[in-house]
Amino acid sequence: AQSVTQLGSHVSVSEGALVLLRCNYSSSVPPYLFWYVQYPNQGLQLLLKYTSAATLVKGINGFEAEFKKSETSFHLTKPSAHMSDAAEYFCAVSDQGGKLIFGQGTELSVKP
Amino acid sequence: DAGVTQSPTHLIKTRGQQVTLRCSPKSGHDTVSWYQQALGQGPQFIFQYYEEEERQRGNFPDRFSGHQFPNYSSELNVNALLLGDSALYLCASSDSGLAGGPSYNEQFFGPGTRLTVL
Numbered sequence: 361a362q363s364v365t366q367l368g369s370h371v372s373v374s375e376g377a378l379v380l381l382r383c384n385y386s387s388s389v390p391p392y393l394f395w396y397v398q399y400p401n402q403g404l405q406l407l408l409k410y411t412s413a414a415t416l417v418k419g420i421n422g423f424e425a426e427f428k429k430s431e432t433s434f435h436l437t438k439p440s441a442h443m444s445d446a447a448e449y450f451c452a453v454s455d456q457g458g459k460l461i462f463g464q465g466t467e468l469s470v471k472p
Numbered sequence: 473d474a475g476v477t478q479s480p481t482h483l484i485k486t487r488g489q490q491v492t493l494r495c496s497p498k499s500g501h502d503t504v505s506w507y508q509q510a511l512g513q514g515p516q517f518i519f520q521y522y523e524e525e526e527r528q529r530g531n532f533p534d535r536f537s538g539h540q541f542p543n544y545s546s547e548l549n550v551n552a553l554l555l556g557d558s559a560l561y562l563c564a565s566s567d568s569g570l571a572g573g574p575s576y577n578e579q580f581f582g583p584g585t586r587l588t589v590l
Contacts, residue, residue, distance in 0.1 A: 394578075396581075401583075402583055402584075403476070403562055403581035403582050403583045403584050404515070404562065404564075404581040405581070406578050406579075406580075409578065450514050450515070452514075457520070457527065457528045458503070458505070458520065458528070458566065458577070458579070459505070459517045459520065459528050459530070460505075460507075460515070460517060460564075460579060461517070462514030462515050462516075463514050464513060464514050465512075465513070465514050
């Protein structure tokens with residue numbers, strides 16, 4: 361069965377600092393991986409997705425993620441945090457039918 | 473172009489009651505999935521509808537049922553509500569016609585319906 365683990369339920373960074381949100385997956389088949397962001401009282405918005413075309417995936421708002429098969433990881437990074445990046449971030453893996461399996465989420469706080 | 477819309481925004485029910493939540497998919501999308509997001513948790517897949525049929529189902533009891541209409545909109549029904557059903561219910565839509573299949577394509581999420589069971 362496929363699963364996703366997000367390490368760290370809460371991450372706090374200073375404005376301008378590097379953002380690193382960790383995601384490890386378990387999948388018996390080549391995975392399709394996604395990062396979604398959820399702002400308070402809103403639905404989920406896709407940041408980026410990995411579909412085996414390239415291991416380094418660039419997304420919206422300056423975020424990117426690197427797929428590392430040997431480490432079964434798909435960590436999300438952003439070189440310089442902005443206050444507007446404060447939100448909940450979810451890593452997800454898709455099964456063959458399109459069902460998304462989400463991690464528990466990581467809340468990102470950005471300090472001025 | 474309207475995205476995924478859901479109604480109502482908020483709902484308060486008491487234990488034992490029944491509730492119906494509604495979802496209109498993004499224009500051009502024909503597949504609708506429902507997720508339950510408890511407070512502080514990631515969304516959990518309930519089921520997915522395509523061509524008015526339930527195509528996949530997650531680990532939810534039969535109290536949770538759904539329907540998809542010919543215009544691709546969808547309803548989620550929950551019977552005999554329990555306190556534990558309190559959650560944000562998210563609807564997501566996708567286009568089955570895109571290359572790559574359902575596992576590849578992005579699901580667009582609505583803002584959700586916040587259900588509180590007292």
